[in-house]
Amino acid sequence: MTYPLDLTNVHAGYGTKKERVEILKGATLHLDSGSINGLLGRNGSGKTTLIRVALGLMKSTEGSAELMGVTAWDCPNPVRERLGYVSQNLDYFPEATVDRCLGLVGSFYSNWDNAYIDELKDRWDVGEASIATLSVGQKQKVALLMALGHRPDLLILDEPVASLDPAARRSFLSTLVELNSDTNQTILLSSHITSDIERMCSHVAILHHGQILCHTKIDELKERLRVVEQGEVPLGGEVLLKKDGQLWVLLPEDELERNSYARAPGSLEDLFLELTQ
Numbered sequence: 001m002t003y004p005l006d007l008t009n010v011h012a013g014y015g016t017k018k019e020r021v022e023i024l025k026g027a028t029l030h031l032d033s034g035s036i037n038g039l040l041g042r043n044g045s046g047k048t049t050l051i052r053v054a055l056g057l058m059k060s061t062e063g064s065a066e067l068m069g070v071t072a073w074d075c076p077n078p079v080r081e082r083l084g085y086v087s088q089n090l091d092y093f094p095e096a097t098v099d100r101c102l103g104l105v106g107s108f109y110s111n112w113d114n115a116y117i118d119e120l121k122d123r124w125d126v127g128e129a130s131i132a133t134l135s136v137g138q139k140q141k142v143a144l145l146m147a148l149g150h151r152p153d154l155l156i157l158d159e160p161v162a163s164l165d166p167a168a169r170r171s172f173l174s175t176l177v178e179l180n181s182d183t184n185q186t187i188l189l190s191s192h193i194t195s196d197i198e199r200m201c202s203h204v205a206i207l208h209h210g211q212i213l214c215h216t217k218i219d220e221l222k223e224r225l226r227v228v229e230q231g232e233v234p235l236g237g238e239v240l241l242k243k244d245g246q247l248w249v250l251l252p253e254d255e256l257e258r259n260s261y262a263r264a265p266g267s268l269e270d271l272f273l274e275l276t277q
Ligand SMILES: Nc1ncnc2c1ncn2[C@@H]1O[C@H](COP(=O)(O)OP(=O)(O)OP(=O)(O)O)[C@@H](O)[C@H]1O
Pocket: 014, 015, 023, 041, 042, 043, 044, 045, 046, 047, 048, 049, 050
């Protein structure tokens, strides 16, 4: 099966052979086509590093990273054209105006949709100014426009809404959900705002200690996660974590009614904090 993004047992880190820090230690993540995935992890857990490997900007030392079935590191241009990416670094073309900047990026793509960009500019209230004079939130909007104009099949966003005000954040996130339902676009979005992830994503992936602790539908995670004693994992239960002598397990459907299991916290934020403490 070919996934838009397929990471298997990825190891990656920084530094020289002598002084190396391993950040990803066997991370595995397969994104289903058309899914919207929130990537959660504590500060410094390696979300940006995982995104760099996924995009072929950084080479893994072990494991494999594939985009649409081809190795991310050697990804050919026709596959790259199907990607959209917004990084945390927003200092693109500071001397250019917004339109000049969008025009330049658009000229790289044969399918750039100017009408769509104009519509989004109106919707997000993006005016004409030189990039250098924009606030961080305004720059973030321009970066998002640059990533959306060619309607990519896979959109990877590294904390895209961190600097947007609540109104702009909602508007942007609902545009993403619309896009996804119109075009079956696959989205990976890292964010610390768990309520946003809960509201707009179908799936959540939690990165912890260099591995993807779980990657599940959010509803299922909230419904099926229970704490069980050692030796009590039911058949078909998926152990996510061992903590304080207990196991955090995704129960199979037919075990949900048993009362002997302690229910995990209800909100994604509480759950994330519990899982990664
Ligand atoms: N270019 C680099 N060289 C050396 N170390 C780096 C580099 N980039 C990141 N790191 C280190 O790798 C670790 C993971 O960083 P990364 O940016 O991937 O985490 P993150 O989960 O995206 O963090 P945040 O949520 O704070 O944005 C951190 O300890 C960071 O200091």
